[in-house]
Amino acid sequence: MKYDIAPGKGIKGIPFGTGVSGVRAALGAGFKSFMRTPGAAHPCDYFAGAGLFANYDKTGRLEAIELASPAAPELYGINLLGMGFEQAVKYLKSKDPQLEREVDGAISLALGISLYAPHAVNDPKLPPESVLVFAPGYYD
Known part of the structure; x- marks a missing residue:
């Protein structure tokens, strides 16, 4: 799946600052929530089918998105994993x-x-x- 990166803002349709429920609604079902590191302030969500990890700050707001195969993260139309x-x-x-x-x-x-x-x-x-x-x- 293609994801358009908006530098400093997030990815198209899922801006930084979006709450957990908003991220889950945008990406759909099929996620696993877990503490990525022992000192993590909030659980992250992993959407395996999308190749996407949603990382939240301590208030449950989106602060980072990690994309791996099968995701196709694009910056200005160029797939960075391609x-x-x-x-x-x-x-x-x-x-x-x-x-x-x-x-x-x-x-x-x-x-x-x-x-x-x-x-x-x-x-x-x-x-x-x-x-x-x-x-x-x-x-x-």
Whole structure:
């Protein structure tokens, strides 16, 4: 499923700040709710059929969306999971020259997008494993 990324705002139809019930209504049934980490402030929802994790802040408002296969997260019409990691980094860097490259991914604070690619060290031509779309202040 295609998801249009709106930098700093969320994905089309599901903006940051949406409550748990609103996210679930927008994405439909078939989710699993769980604490992603022991210190998580709120359970996240995983929509397996959509390849989407919805992460909430302590008040239950959407603050980040992680997309993995079969999702097709698009930024300005380009599927970030439909290309190799190096190519995705190059594309994001053309939109944000301050993009921060890491061993297993890359983060653009300006776009509110990060790539997770644990295999990048061995094969940067493989696509990222996931794309995280996050609200302003998420990494503060």
